[in-house]
Amino acid sequence: MIATRDAYGETLAELGAENENIVALDADLSGSTKTGVFGKKFPERFFNMGIAEANMVGTAAGLAAVGKIPFLSTFAIFAAGRAWEQIRQSVAYPKANVKIVATHGGVTVGEDGGSHQSVEDIAIMRAIPNMTVIVPADGEETKGAIRAAAAHKGPVYVRLGRNKVPNVFPKGHTFEIGKGCEVVAGTDLTFVTTGLMTGVAVAAAEKLKAEGISARVVHLGTVKPLDKEIVIKAAKETGVIVTAEEHSVVGGLGGAVAELLGEECPTLMKRVGVYDRFGTSGKSEELLKYFGLTAENLVEEAKEIFARKK
Amino acid sequence: MKEKISQLEEKARRLRVAIVKTLHKSQSGHTGGSLSAIDMICALYFHKMRHNPEEPAWEGRDRFVLSKGHAAPALYVALAEAGYFPTEDLMMLRRLGSHLQGHPDSKGTPGVDVCTGSLGQGLSMANGMALGFKLDGKENRVYALLGDGELQEGQIWEAAMAAGHYKTDNLCALVDSNGLQIDGDVSRVMNVSSISDKFRAFGWNVIEIDGHCLHGICTALDAAERHKGAPTAIVATTVKGKGVSIFENKASYHGVTPNDQELPVALRCLGCDCEELENQERIGA
Numbered sequence: 001m002i003a004t005r006d007a008y009g010e011t012l013a014e015l016g017a018e019n020e021n022i023v024a025l026d027a028d029l030s031g032s033t034k035t036g037v038f039g040k041k042f043p044e045r046f047f048n049m050g051i052a053e054a055n056m057v058g059t060a061a062g063l064a065a066v067g068k069i070p071f072l073s074t075f076a077i078f079a080a081g082r083a084w085e086q087i088r089q090s091v092a093y094p095k096a097n098v099k100i101v102a103t104h105g106g107v108t109v110g111e112d113g114g115s116h117q118s119v120e121d122i123a124i125m126r127a128i129p130n131m132t133v134i135v136p137a138d139g140e141e142t143k144g145a146i147r148a149a150a151a152h153k154g155p156v157y158v159r160l161g162r163n164k165v166p167n168v169f170p171k172g173h174t175f176e177i178g179k180g181c182e183v184v185a186g187t188d189l190t191f192v193t194t195g196l197m198t199g200v201a202v203a204a205a206e207k208l209k210a211e212g213i214s215a216r217v218v219h220l221g222t223v224k225p226l227d228k229e230i231v232i233k234a235a236k237e238t239g240v241i242v243t244a245e246e247h248s249v250v251g252g253l254g255g256a257v258a259e260l261l262g263e264e265c266p267t268l269m270k271r272v273g274v275y276d277r278f279g280t281s282g283k284s285e286e287l288l289k290y291f292g293l294t295a296e297n298l299v300e301e302a303k304e305i306f307a308r309k310k
Numbered sequence: 311m312k313e314k315i316s317q318l319e320e321k322a323r324r325l326r327v328a329i330v331k332t333l334h335k336s337q338s339g340h341t342g343g344s345l346s347a348i349d350m351i352c353a354l355y356f357h358k359m360r361h362n363p364e365e366p367a368w369e370g371r372d373r374f375v376l377s378k379g380h381a382a383p384a385l386y387v388a389l390a391e392a393g394y395f396p397t398e399d400l401m402m403l404r405r406l407g408s409h410l411q412g413h414p415d416s417k418g419t420p421g422v423d424v425c426t427g428s429l430g431q432g433l434s435m436a437n438g439m440a441l442g443f444k445l446d447g448k449e450n451r452v453y454a455l456l457g458d459g460e461l462q463e464g465q466i467w468e469a470a471m472a473a474g475h476y477k478t479d480n481l482c483a484l485v486d487s488n489g490l491q492i493d494g495d496v497s498r499v500m501n502v503s504s505i506s507d508k509f510r511a512f513g514w515n516v517i518e519i520d521g522h523c524l525h526g527i528c529t530a531l532d533a534a535e536r537h538k539g540a541p542t543a544i545v546a547t548t549v550k551g552k553g554v555s556i557f558e559n560k561a562s563y564h565g566v567t568p569n570d571q572e573l574p575v576a577l578r579c580l581g582c583d584c585e586e587l588e589n590q591e592r593i594g595a
Contacts, residue, residue: 023445047441047476055434055468062438065373065416065424068445070438085428086465090435094416094425 001167002139004160005103009034011146012071012101016042022150025060025072027053032162033073033103053078057086057098064096069150072098076105076159080121091155092130098156099149100125105135105159106195106246107274107291108284117279122194123251125157126224132177133224134158135245135253137168137198141221144175152177161246163284165196168219180227182234186216189240189306192231194220194253197244197272197293204298211299213306226256228264235267240309242270242302246293249273270305272298311525314357318524321391322352323580326553328387328400330576333567336403339412342550342563344384346488346521347455350546351381353527354453354484355388358535363393366420372450373423373439377432378457378486379413380565385422386410394421430463432456433483437473440481440541451535455484459491461502467512473541474513481541482534483509486521488550490561509543521546554579 016022016038023045030036030048039046049056053074060070072079079087079102091098107117125133134149134156136142142160149156156177168183183198184205191201198219205215218234220227235241241261243254254271261267274291288294325348333339355361359372376385383403390397395409402408409418413427423439426432436454443450460466473481485505493499502508506516515537519526527546534542550564551557554576557568568576 023442045445049472050468050475052465052468052472054431054465055437055472058431058434058465058469059438059441059472061424062435062440063442064438065435066439066442066446066450068442086431086434089425089428090431 001164003162003164004136004139004142005034005162007139007142008101008103008146008160009037011143012038013041015147015150016045019069019150021067022069022071023047023063025049025056025070027051027056027074027078029074035071035073053083054086057083058090060098061090061094061096064098070098071101073101073103075109075116076102076118076121077116080118080124080157084124088128092128095130095154097153099158100156101146101158101160103160104162106161107279107287108196108246109162110284110287111281113281114278119248119274119279121159122223122245122247122253123255126251126256130155131224132156132222134177134222135195136160136221137195137219138165140167140169140171140173141175144173145221148175148177159195161196166199168199168202175221178222178225178227180218180220180230182216182230183219184215184217186214187238188214189242189302189309190216190218190234190238191242191244191298191302192218192220192234192253192257193244194223195246197246200293200295201244201298203295204302207295207299208302213302215302220253223253223256226260228260231257231260232265235261235265240268240305242272242298242305244272244293244298247273248276250276268305268309270301272301315525315528318352318356321356322349322524325352325387325391327577327580327582328391329383330554330568330573330580332383332387332400332403334573335401337567338404339383339567340380340565341557341567342490342560343378343381343457343486343488345552345554345557346548346550347378347381347486348384349522349524350455350484350486350527351384351388353524353531355392357528358531359453363421366394370450373436373452375424375432375436375452375454376414376426377454378429378460379427382412382414385414389419389421392421429457429460430465433466433469436483437469437478437481440473440478441476443480444478451480451482453482453484455486458485458487458489458496458502458505459499461485461505462500467508470509470512470514477539478541479538482531482544483541484544484546486548487546488548490550490559490564492561492564494561506545509545513540515540515542516545517542518545521548522552
């Protein structure tokens with residue numbers, strides 16, 4: 001169990017030692033986003049921009065324009081929300097080599113409530129041309145994702161969480177931008193998931209197995225570009241797709257998969273996520289239950305749609 | 311020096327002619343703010359900045375950020391004059407397939423380093439570049455040209471705060487203070503004065519000039535380069551539409567181009583001789 005943001009801080013600091021062009025920026029949340037780990041090791045390459053996200057994004061674009069590889073961090077809602085237009089105009093439009101690593105995504109940020117729970121950021125970032133959108137499942141994948149983001153030339157948005165999450169992948173798991181992976185084999189239906197919901201879907205698949213339903217779990221660590229091949233293959237082979245994400249069902253992973261299948265392989269599908277509403281205060285675990293983001297709920301949804309398949 | 315200034319003045323006049331011809335040809339674009347900014351852009355490209363049109367990506371070059379991106383015609387005529395691309399390209403301004411986009415786009419235009427146009431974002435990028443150069447111990451300088459209406463965007467002041475905080479003395483912001491924005495007087499739409507006091511409050515070195523006096527602009531740019539320990543803001547009082555009496559001080563010419571009747575009037579205002587008037591297709595000639 002490790003929080004994806006912790007894996008980020010650790011990996012960013014490692015990268016800083018390997019490549020002196022890597023710089024980090026934060027907007028007064030370096031203790032929470034874990035860029036502070038980098039900041040302590042490389043103070044001259046760490047820029048705390050204060051509580052001013054728009055300027056942080058523009059500054060990162062400027063640093064990238066003179067050859068630096070900036071990683072900027074704040075909470076997902078402040079990056080994708082407050083600085084959306086700066087990300088669009090100053091980063092994505094010129095294809096600036098800026099890495100936006102947003103932490104505290106989704107509802108599991110918890111007690112701070114709806115104002116701080118970003119359930120729209122994947123949709124918002126996915127809509128911007130040139131943007132790559134990564135949502136790792138666990139700490140291990142985050143390490144690979146951060147390294148892949150650093151190596152990728154161009155804008156990247158990585159969405160991380162606040163809490164510790166169970167490991168889905170073994171140590172040394174390789175991450176490749178744009179490549180999904182089959183985490184659990186199955187033939188009756190497929191969970192297509194991203195972020196922490198992959199771990200939840202693995203648990204759901206186990207429960208379904210006990211009930212005689214063979215569920216596949218396909219994890220998409222990259223929401224954009226979407227690994228079309230693995231999704232279409234799953235749709236053709238299992239006939240039912242259930243997407244799950246800690247995000248609105250509007251425009252995120254579920255939206256992306258629905259768009260793809262609608263055009264290329266119409267398939268019975270269900271989107272599990274936050275149903276077009278804001279978050280609310282509560283403990284992370286309580287909120288996952290409240291929004292129906294549990295293994296039990298995935299089992300229910302899967303059974304219901306599986307029944308329609310027959 | 312005197313001779314150099316008169317050469318710059320003549321160049322600025324010719325660049326104005328090129329702006330008017332370009333905008334007449336495109337029938338789309340921003341006239342007033344291009345004419346108010348051109349003297350400063352002329353001084354930057356032909357007096358102050360280290361740059362090499364033969365090698366647009368030369369690492370030793372100074373950087374220019376046209377934060378008020380709608381003045382793109384002023385930047386483009388200067389780049390063409392400097393030799394970044396053929397002057398004939400100006401005729402394609404804002405056309406489909408042209409590398410001269412409506413607002414500066416670094417992806418297609420030689421000599422353009424950043425995408426601008428959405429107001430308020432350029433100073434942040436300029437400061438980021440300045441920080442990067444400082445980090446590498448490089449001598450490159452960064453110039454950002456802002457509009458006074460643009461200063462209404464809060465991000466400008468976030469950037470001013472950050473530049474003051476990080477003491478990026480390799481950064482120079484020039485404010486093209488022509489007093490007008492689309493909806494009218496800047497002071498009436500949303501008063502931003504005192505611009506100088508605001509920059510000073512964020513720890514900047516401030517120089518106030520007449521933005522159409524090339525001697526004053528060059529002197530201020532030289533002084534900005536010498537000033538250590540703080541970024542410099544050159545607050546330049548300018549006239550929107552400067553040089554063409556029928557456009558001067560008119561907010562209505564913010565985004566309006568010269569029509570067929572106005573073109574010869576404008577060119578005469580700019581001192582075009584008979585040959586220049588006849589040869590209207592030759593931009594910058």
